[in-house]
Amino acid sequence: MNHIKESFEKAKGRFDREAANGFSAIFQLLISDGGDYYQVISNGECKYFPGLHDSADVTLILNxxxxxxxxxxxxxxxxxxxxxxxxxxxxxxLAKKMLELFPHCSN
Known part of the structure; x- marks a missing residue:
């Protein structure tokens, strides 16, 4: 498993289902040196997928x-x-909402 996928799995553990109650959105992640992924948040669930989504609500561009x-x-x-x-x-x-959905944690 690559580092990005491992980190997505780790982030799911920090996902705040309560903050996602009644919220749904699709976040596109354009990773300049790591490929493209999108995140679907719906019904208190969070899922990641490789590739591009046709109708993402917001796109985040980063390395x-x-x-x-x-x-x-x-x-x-x-x-x-x-x-x-x-x-x-x-x-x-919507991008700011991610801060609520994935509270910062210190390792």
């Missing part, structure tokens, strides 16, 4: 090192955005 640091709880997503390590195409409010 693999930034993604892994955020997913592993080593880098705060808001800070990564503020420092230009993550670019958002689409609804910025």
């Amino acid at each position: 693999q090192a930034t993604l892994l640091s955020v997913l592993n709880g080593e880098l705060d997503g808001a800070q990564a955005f503020a420092f230009g390590q993550v670019k958002v195409d689409g609804d910025l409010r």
